[in-house]
Every structure is written in structure tokens, then in C-alpha cells.
Amino acid sequence: MFKTLLARARQGYRTGAYLKEDPVLPALFRGRPEIDPARCVAGCADCIAACPTGALTLGEAGPALDLGRCIFCDECSTACPTGAISFTRDWRLAGSHRDDLLVTDAARPQVEALGRELRRLVGRSLRLRQVSAGGCNGCEVEANALGNVVFDASRFGIEFVASPRHADGILVTGPVTGNMRAALLITYEAVADPRLVIAAGACAISGGLYRGHAEVADGVEGLLPVDLYIPGCPPHPVTVLDGLLRLLGRIGHQVRGR
Amino acid sequence: MPIATVRNAAPLPLAAIPVMAMPAFRRAILEGVGGGRRLLFLGGMVPPGAATRLLAALADDRAGEIGLFAADVAGSYPALTPECPAAHYFEREIFEQFGIEPTGHPWLKPVRFPPGGATIGNADFFAVSGEEIHEVAVGPVHAGVIEPGHFRFSCHGERVLHLEIALGYQHRGVEAALRDGPYKTSVHLAETVAGDTTIGHAIAYCQALEALAGIECSQRALALRAVALELERIANHIGDLGALAGDVGFLPAAAYCGRLRGDILNLTAELCGSRLGRGWVRPGGTAHDPPPDRLANVRRRLAAAERDMRNAAELMWKSSSLRARFETTAILTHQAAVELGAVGPAARASGVDRDARRDFPQPLFFRGRPAVAIGNDGDVFARAMQRWREIENSIAFLNEVFDDPGAGPARQPVGSLMPDALVLSLVEGWRGEIVHLVVTDATGRFAQYRIVDPSFRNWFALAIAMRDQAILDFPLCNKSFNLSYCGHDL
Numbered sequence: 001m002f003k004t005l006l007a008r009a010r011q012g013y014r015t016g017a018y019l020k021e022d023p024v025l026p027a028l029f030r031g032r033p034e035i036d037p038a039r040c041v042a043g044c045a046d047c048i049a050a051c052p053t054g055a056l057t058l059g060e061a062g063p064a065l066d067l068g069r070c071i072f073c074d075e076c077s078t079a080c081p082t083g084a085i086s087f088t089r090d091w092r093l094a095g096s097h098r099d100d101l102l103v104t105d106a107a108r109p110q111v112e113a114l115g116r117e118l119r120r121l122v123g124r125s126l127r128l129r130q131v132s133a134g135g136c137n138g139c140e141v142e143a144n145a146l147g148n149v150v151f152d153a154s155r156f157g158i159e160f161v162a163s164p165r166h167a168d169g170i171l172v173t174g175p176v177t178g179n180m181r182a183a184l185l186i187t188y189e190a191v192a193d194p195r196l197v198i199a200a201g202a203c204a205i206s207g208g209l210y211r212g213h214a215e216v217a218d219g220v221e222g223l224l225p226v227d228l229y230i231p232g233c234p235p236h237p238v239t240v241l242d243g244l245l246r247l248l249g250r251i252g253h254q255v256r257g258r
Numbered sequence: 259m260p261i262a263t264v265r266n267a268a269p270l271p272l273a274a275i276p277v278m279a280m281p282a283f284r285r286a287i288l289e290g291v292g293g294g295r296r297l298l299f300l301g302g303m304v305p306p307g308a309a310t311r312l313l314a315a316l317a318d319d320r321a322g323e324i325g326l327f328a329a330d331v332a333g334s335y336p337a338l339t340p341e342c343p344a345a346h347y348f349e350r351e352i353f354e355q356f357g358i359e360p361t362g363h364p365w366l367k368p369v370r371f372p373p374g375g376a377t378i379g380n381a382d383f384f385a386v387s388g389e390e391i392h393e394v395a396v397g398p399v400h401a402g403v404i405e406p407g408h409f410r411f412s413c414h415g416e417r418v419l420h421l422e423i424a425l426g427y428q429h430r431g432v433e434a435a436l437r438d439g440p441y442k443t444s445v446h447l448a449e450t451v452a453g454d455t456t457i458g459h460a461i462a463y464c465q466a467l468e469a470l471a472g473i474e475c476s477q478r479a480l481a482l483r484a485v486a487l488e489l490e491r492i493a494n495h496i497g498d499l500g501a502l503a504g505d506v507g508f509l510p511a512a513a514y515c516g517r518l519r520g521d522i523l524n525l526t527a528e529l530c531g532s533r534l535g536r537g538w539v540r541p542g543g544t545a546h547d548p549p550p551d552r553l554a555n556v557r558r559r560l561a562a563a564e565r566d567m568r569n570a571a572e573l574m575w576k577s578s579s580l581r582a583r584f585e586t587t588a589i590l591t592h593q594a595a596v597e598l599g600a601v602g603p604a605a606r607a608s609g610v611d612r613d614a615r616r617d618f619p620q621p622l623f624f625r626g627r628p629a630v631a632i633g634n635d636g637d638v639f640a641r642a643m644q645r646w647r648e649i650e651n652s653i654a655f656l657n658e659v660f661d662d663p664g665a666g667p668a669r670q671p672v673g674s675l676m677p678d679a680l681v682l683s684l685v686e687g688w689r690g691e692i693v694h695l696v697v698t699d700a701t702g703r704f705a706q707y708r709i710v711d712p713s714f715r716n717w718f719a720l721a722i723a724m725r726d727q728a729i730l731d732f733p734l735c736n737k738s739f740n741l742s743y744c745g746h747d748l
Contacts, residue, residue: 209447
């Protein structure tokens with residue numbers, strides 16, 4: 001007992017200062033990409049050729065980067081001869097609508113908070129059932145990290161629970177393999193209404209790297225009504241936390257009309 | 259007929275691999291395994307013609323050599339599994355992928371349930387009969403934030419008589435997507451074979467590519483890869499120690515180790531931008547070359563984390579209530595580990611002296627390698643202690659690398675690949691030996707890309723270790739192996 005207390009003193013208080021302060025992120029962290037089409041050279045499509053997931057398309061106004069398909073691998077910005085695409089250290093990536101995830105400039109996707117009634121129900125106590133549907137255990141381990149003392153999502157009343165019956169919604173990861181499709185839908189049905197669906201990671205949003213494979217359904221799109229998209233491969237735990245807190249109206253106050 | 263031998267990450271012309279008649283092929287495997295060699299790979303080659311070509315690879319751990327030989331088979335052949343249990347999953351895979359029946363296989367059911375075959379879950383399960391026997395079915399969706407799989411326990415009271423582990427839920431077509439490559443997606447696919455082993459699989463992929471292209475990475479690039487690989491090992495091992503403590507309700511160590519796991523992941527992020535090491539290892543070297551002050555910073559933070567890790571681990575070893583739950587629980591015997599071909603810390607904790615970092619020298623450890631820790635008892639405690647000893651050895655090794663992190667360009671161009679060749683790329687990931695088997699066609703494209711994650715070998719070892727255990731100990735036992743679902747399912 002004494003040794004345990006001594007260890008407690010030694011290990012110290014480790015919970016991060018986020019939200020009071022910005023999270024501490026490494027210098028090389030690849031967060032929200034920005035595009036400056038003014039720098040694009042006419043006829044250049046180097047970024048599009050470099051992108052492994054087809055997240056980049058070339059429109060008349062310049063390149064457009066779909067955060068829902070982006071794996072934040074840096075190939076496009078490395079290939080760009082003029083620095084028109086760059087990855088900032090902004091961890092705030094989540095969006096409410098699929099269209100919001102299309103980056104064409106320096107704007108950030110927006111999250112609309114839940115309506116008043118839903119916020120009354122889950123705003124201070126959100127319980128989620130996590131369903132991995134073909135996820136590589138990248139998104140899963142980062143979602144799991146929300147439970148450790150550093151990110152400590154339970155400070156905000158956010159916890160993962162063992163049963164969909166105990167949950168207010170599901171957080172889906174993975175491209176939704178054919179072999180997990182039925183289990184995912186059954187789990188969703190087992191959550192009492194009103195229920196939220198959160199798609200975390202490029203795979204869950206669009207199929208990511210696995211898009212188009214015969215073995216997967218290209219993510220949850222068309223299968224489940226999504227309330228929050230959290231891009232990344234995998235999203236940093238603080239990106240997930242930020243998205244959830246915005247959804248709950250705990251950061252920013254853009255209330256969805258209801 | 260003499261068999262062809264290769265070393266790790268050394269290409270071999272396909273024509274050098276002897277094609278034997280089936281009886282000789284079987285005999286070569288059984289005599290090799292009987293003589294202390296290990297079944298590294300057994301599988302069919304695509305595309306199948308009128309006959310399917312089966313390829314076998316036998317590892318000689320002491321000599322650091324791998325023997326290769328093949329046989330053509332149509333329809334069926336006598337199964338090897340009854341005499342060589344390590345062939346169990348490989349033969350099920352051959353049956354699933356090519357319809358070749360290993361006759362006499364004791365449990366011939368699908369492995370991954372790919373599209374067009376049987377519906378997942380719709381299969382026979384091993385049944386135990388008798389009075390008061392009951393079954394407990396768990397999954398695919400589990401209680402924790404964890405990947406899906408189905409576990410079927412046959413129990414008498416709380417005693418588990420048999421556990422059948424049915425996977426395939428994560429099957430997403432990794433190998434098929436790698437075939438005909440390399441493509442621009444290939445290295446990213448390798449990084450997501452098992453996301454918690456991003457570095458291990460990325461190195462295995464790049465090492466295969468570089469061997470086929472005939473290039474050598476700079477010492478700098480190899481040193482950085484070794485740093486990446488050992489940081490990945492430390493992060494996962496300390497995280498698992500915390501999870502094991504949590505599974506027996508010893509929450510102080512669970513909290514400390516959970517934090518420390520993140521601290522190590524943050525060191526990886528410091529060096530490449532991603533906590534899991536995404537985007538770090540690239541064909542020809544590494545994408546990021548940290549300046550000296552960044553490496554010094556990482557070294558300092560690793561030393562601080564080491565002190566706290568030691569403190570947390572000692573707290574665990576001194577807790578009698580924790581030891582009471584860990585000791586003698588879920589023993590994997592030395593004999594079972596050897597017969598099943600188990601790898602990694604799970605095998606070493608059962609006294610199997612096997613570590614690809616030492617046994618199969620590769621460019622990665624050009625100067626030295628972490629010491630190999632070997633356990634004995636094979637119980638949950640041995641597997642936990644094994645993790646801790648491997649952490650200690652990895653940190654000692656990292657400090658040597660930090661003393662002299664090599665020189666040269668971090669990345670070099672990779673040219674065209676040797677045509678009509680085969681290469682085996684072995685990397686000792688944190689779960690154990692990762693094998694990537696790559697075959698090129700006449701144009702130097704991937705005719706064949708096969709991956710054997712350590713979990714593919716170890717899942718059955720977990721099932722065997724659970725026999726005669728209390729069902730309540732399953733989460734603990736499972737975590738002590740902590741195997742990959744997606745690495746198995748591909």
C-alpha cells in the first residue's frame with residue numbers, strides 16, 4: 001500500500017491541459033491541410049498523381065482535397081513544386097456534413113452542435129459503443145487512448161461502453177467489410193433511439209485505402225445516417241475529442257436548428 | 259532432390275526452387291520439421307493453372323537459412339496437419355483459396371470467409387458433448403474498444419474445455435490489392451496490415467522491395483528504421499502491461515502504463531509526425547531524417563519514460579494480488595509452442611529461443627541488435643515479464659543507436675525489380691516474426707504478395723493455452739497474447 005502511494009506521487013498528475021490550453025503536438029504533426037490555388041501552376045497535376053487514395057481532384061478553381069478520403073500521408077505536399085498544398089498543425093478536422101470535408105482553401109470543416117433536446121440528453125454524459133468494421137486497429141487504439149489519463153475523455157462525460165444497449169450512439173471505424181456489415185447494422189439497431197453515428201477515420205468515412213475492394217462497403221456512407229465525420233488515418237485522439245465536444249456544444253456554439 | 263536455400267531479404271531466381279512430386283514434398287516438410295526446422299510458409303501460388311503450385315518454406319533458425327521447395331497438386335493431397343500441427347492454418351488457407359483439399363485435415367473450415375464463399379458465422383463449430391456441457395459465444399462485437407472476432411467456448415461449469423476462435427471479420431483484401439504492384443498505394447497498405455504494427459509491416463515491405471531492386475539503404479536510414487521498430491515494440495509492450503494490470507483490477511499500474519504508452523507513441527510522432535509511425539518508413543529508406551537536437555530530445559524523454567516504466571512494472575511484480583492472478587494462468591507449454599510454430603514474446607515466454615532479429619540477420623541490425631530475453635514458465639506472468647524484459651533490452655539498444663545514428667542519405671531511389679524472383683522478408687515485430695513473401699513476374703511486378711502476420715501462427719496457441727482454464731481468465735489470457743485480428747484476416 002505504501003509503495004503504491006509512493007508510486008502515485010512519483011508518477012504525478014498527467015492529465016493534459018486541453019481544453020484550457022491547446023494540445024501539445026509534435027513539430028511534424030500533419031493536421032488540417034490548406035490549399036492555396038493561387039500558387040498552382042497551369043497544367044500541373046503532380047499532387048493528383050501522387051495521392052494514393054484519390055482524395056485529390058482538380059477543379060477549375062484548383063485542387064480539392066477530400067478529407068474523408070485523405071490519409072494525411074504527405075505525398076501531395078511533397079510532390080507539389082510550389083507549396084500550394086501544406087499540412088498545418090491544426091488538429092480540428094471533424095465536420096457535420098460529408099460536403100464540409102472538401103478542402104479547397106484554408107477553411108476548416110464545421111461541426112454543428114446537437115439540438116437542445118439531444119444536448120439535454122447526452123451533452124454531459126455521452127456513452128458510445130465502438131464498432132470496428134475492418135479497421136486496422138489504428139483508429140481503435142487511438143479511440144482507446146481517449147480513456148487514458150492524458151486525454152481522459154471521461155472528464156467531459158464521454159465514455160465507451162460494453163453494450164449498445166447502454167450507448168447513446170456508435171463510433172464506427174474501418175471500411176465496413178462484407179463480413180462485418182451485418183454485425184454493424186445489428187449493433188446500430190440495438191442502440192435506443194435517438195442514436196448518434198460517428199464515422200472515425202478515412203476508412204469509415206469513405207473506405208479510405210480500401211475503397212473499391214470487393215471485400216468492403218466503402219465505409220458507412222449509405223448504410224447509416226452519420227452525425228459526425230472525424231477524418232484521419234488514424235485521427236489523433238485530440239481530433240476525436242475535439243469533434244465530440246463540438247457535437248455536444250461544449251466548444252463553439254453553432255446550434256443546429258431544431 | 260536438393261532444396262533451394264535463401265537468407266532473409268535475399269532474392270532467389272524462381273527457377274532455382276525445385277518442384278517435387280507430392281510424396282517427396284510432404285516428406286521434405288515432415289523430415290525437416292522433425293529435424294528441428296520450422297514451417298515458415300506453406301501456400302498455393304496464384305494464378306492457379308490446371309494444377310496449383312504449393313510452395314513450402316522451412317526455417318533453420320540456427321543457421322539463419324530458409325529452405326524452399328514446391329510441388330504441383332490438383333484436387334487433393336494428404337494433409338500434413340495431423341503430423342505437423344503448424345500446418346493447420348496454412349492448409350485451411352490452401353483449401354479456402356484454391357479448393358485443394360488436404361485430405362485428413364482435422365478441422366477443415368474457412369479461415370477468412372472471402373466474398374463468394376460461405377457466409378461468415380455460418381459454419382460448424384467444434385462441439386463438446388456430455389452432461390452439463392454448455393457453450394458461451396462471444397463476438398464479433400466485443401465489450402471493449404477492440405477488433406471483431408468470434409470466440410466459442412465449450413465449458414463445464416466455469417472450466418473451458420475447448421475454445422474455438424473464428425476470425426475473418428476484418429478481411430478487406432490486402433494481399434489481392436498488393437498483387438501486380440508495386441503501386442502508389444502499396445506501402446500504405448503495408449502500413450495498415452495491422453495498424454499497431456505500422457512500422458514492422460512497412461519495414462517488411464520496403465526490405466522486400468529493396469532486395470528485389472538490389473539496393474542497400476544507408477546506415478542512417480537503417481538506424482532510423484531500427485529506432486522506429488523498437489519504439490513500436492516498447493509502446494505496445496508497456497501498453498499491454500497496463501491493460502493486463504487493468505484486467506485484474508490493479509488500476510494504478512493500468513493508469514501509469516496507459517500514459518507511458520502514449521508517451522512512447524509521442525516520441526514516434528516527434529520523429530515522423532504520426533503516433534503510429536505512418537509515413538516514416540519508405541522504400542529506399544525513411545521519409546524523415548530528424549536533426550541531432552530532435553534525436554537528443556527523444557533520447558532524454560525516453561530516459562524519463564524508462565524510469566516511470568520501471569516504477570510501474572515493479573509495482574506490478576510486487577503486488578501479490580496481481581501475481582496470484584497471473585501466475586500459473588493459461589500456460590502455453592514449451593512443446594505446444596514448438597509444435598504450433600508459435601513466435602514472438604508468447605513463444606519466448608515458453609522458453610522457445612527464437613527471435614528473427616538475431617536468427618535472420620538483415621540489413622536493419624547492421625551493427626548490433628537488442629539482446630534476446632527468454633522466459634520459461636509460459637503462463638500469463640511469464641508473458642507479462644517477457645514484455646518488460648524486452649522493453650529493457652530495446653531501450654539499451656536504442657541508447658547505443660542514439661550514440662551513433664549512422665550517416666548517409668535518409669532515402670534513395672528504388673529502381674526496377676528483379677524479374678522472376680522470390681524474396682522472403684522477415685522482421686521481428688513486437689508480436690513476433692512478420693513474413694512478407696514476394697514473387698515477381700517476368701516484368702518485375704508482384705505476381706504474388708503473401709503476408710504472414712505473427713498472429714496467424716499464434717491464435718491457435720491462445721486457444722490451446724485456454725484449455726482447462728476458468729472462463730473468467732479469458733480476457734487476461736487474451737491480452738497476454740494480444741494478437742491482431744486484421745493482421746490475421748488481411
